[in-house]
Amino acid sequence: MGSMAQDLHFSQYYAVPMTLNPALTGAFNEDFRVSGIHRRQWQNINAGFLTTAIGFDMNFDAFGPDRFGIGVYAYNDQMGEGVFKNNSFSLAGAYHRVLGKQQRSHLSFGIQGGYASTNLDGEGLIFEDQYKDFKLSGSTLEDLNRFNTGNINLHAGLNFSHQLSAKANFNLGASIFHISSPKSSLLEGEENKLGRRMAAHATFNYKLTERLVISPKFFFMTQSADRIIMPGLMADYLLIPSQKLYLLGGVWDRLGDALIVMGGLRFKNIEARVSYDATMSGLKDLPGVDNFDNATPVNAWEIGITWVGRFRNGKGNYTVPCGIF
16 A cells, blocks of 8 residues: 655745745845745645745845845645644755855855644544444544654755846755654654655846846756656746836746646735646546546646845845846
């Protein structure tokens, strides 16, 4: 008998940067950033996921032009109408080193540490001992508290960014999560450990016109025997210059799994995005919860919001030439 599972992942993987790479903590020009994302996955079959992540990070002076970044993020992940829940809270720190006399390159290193808990809500489950004479009767004698567990997690990452010209820049990053491979089993006596999750990401930003920036992107993630390969393209179009209003769009292909489309707006220092996963794998033919005779679209939705700002005016010029992560 076997089973399949998934670790935390988003189609808008850049929405809460600290969940992508600890080195991105504080990697922006402004003083602070508030980010959040909510994902609804497979809600029309009987195995849906609800995942929400929020983060806050900021940066401040270090040595010369270098910067420090600190931040905090948390997430809640639920499956099966809240029967199975994962919660995590992490603190993050990063150091951003400026390279070269012209200060066109940055090398960043970041670490995160936090606590994650896993809980099983027995109210949504039915056990064999609840049946009497083929009828559901009474409560279970199972000790459901033994299905609750927690562990300490440690993550780390690197990121390199470079300003090629006034019109072009890029960044490359890599990260590793669950460095210590903590125990993840809900059963006593089991020694199952959480596999290390490794990710790599790349973005190239090019200012095609005075109003249009295009950004080819690539994302790769692996954990145990699972892989995610996700090339894509994002674009920013300055819709109303006087209002600093941008129209956002993007398309990605999570190879072998789903086609993802994204649209959104950026108004001054606030950005909001909505994305849709159109499943392309064999899951697309599964029957829905309410109609077992016909296949229903098995999809996912995400809503992401980012807000950046300053605590004070007149701050020195510090730009991480990464564009949109």
